[in-house]
Amino acid sequence: MSKRSSYQIKEKILLSVKxxxxxxxxxxxxxxTGYRTVKLxxxxxxxxxxxxxxxxxxxxxxxxxxxxxxxxxxxxxxxKKKK
Numbered sequence: 001m002s003k004r005s006s007y008q009i010k011e012k013i014l015l016s017v018k019x020x021x022x023x024x025x026x027x028x029x030x031x032x033t034g035y036r037t038v039k040l041x042x043x044x045x046x047x048x049x050x051x052x053x054x055x056x057x058x059x060x061x062x063x064x065x066x067x068x069x070x071x072x073x074x075x076x077x078x079x080k081k082k083k
Contacts, residue, residue, distance in 0.1 A: 009038075010050075013051070022068070042069055044073070052070045053070075054070060
């Protein structure tokens with residue numbers, strides 16, 4: 001199996017958070033890649049206005065610092081253009 005491109009990972013992240021906001025850990029499972037890869041790609045998507053990353057100081061389920069990823073209107077437009 002060949003390595004997925006950064007573009008493919010970003011696309012899967014956008015499609016995943018289009019359904020509903022997700023944490024890095026949830027995206028790790030949905031996108032089937034590592035935490036660091038998810039985090040770095042999300043930071044890049046946020047830089048370009050595709051998503052918004054919300055910091056949760058205490059996640060309700062595990063009481064740890066967590067990040068919730070929301071898609072923006074610009075991110076939704078990007079997905080629509082892809083189709």
